[in-house]
Amino acid sequence: MTTPNAYAHRRRSPNSPASAPSRPSSGKTDRHRLNRGGHRQLNSALYRGVIVRMRFHQPTIDYVARRTSEGKTKKEIIRCLKRFLAREIYQMVKARPDPAKAA
Structure with a gap:
């Protein structure tokens, strides 16, 4: 694992991770287009984690049901x-103590 400061430049970037939305400028629709740039492995891991949570994590299941009733797509x-x-x-990575400073 890396330290939280290894990705300090990404915290300031609006395009981190690859799930950052960008506004399309067409018509009256209120949709977002995803920025396909970024870390592909990170994006893939996030996707897999979300899919597992949507199936087994009860708070996520409740969230999906609520958002679906609001008219959001999958x-x-x-x-x-x-x-x-x-x-x-x-937040979990940031809270972890840095092993380089402990030595």
């Missing part, structure tokens, strides 16, 4: 969950 729900999961993982 793609939009997955995008939101990926961003939430990325923030959650980042």
Whole structure:
């Protein structure tokens, strides 16, 4: 694993991770287009984590049901969950003590 400071440049970037939305400028639709740039392996791991949570994690199952009743598509729900999961993982990594400083 890397230290939280290894990705300090990405915290300031609006395009991190690959689940960051960009605004399409067509018509009256309120949709987002995903930025396909970024770390493909990270994006893939986030996707797999979200799919597993959607099936087995009760708070996520409840969230999906609520957002579906609000009219969101499965793609939009997955995008939101990926961003939430990325923030959650980042907070866990940031809270972990740095082994280089402990030595």
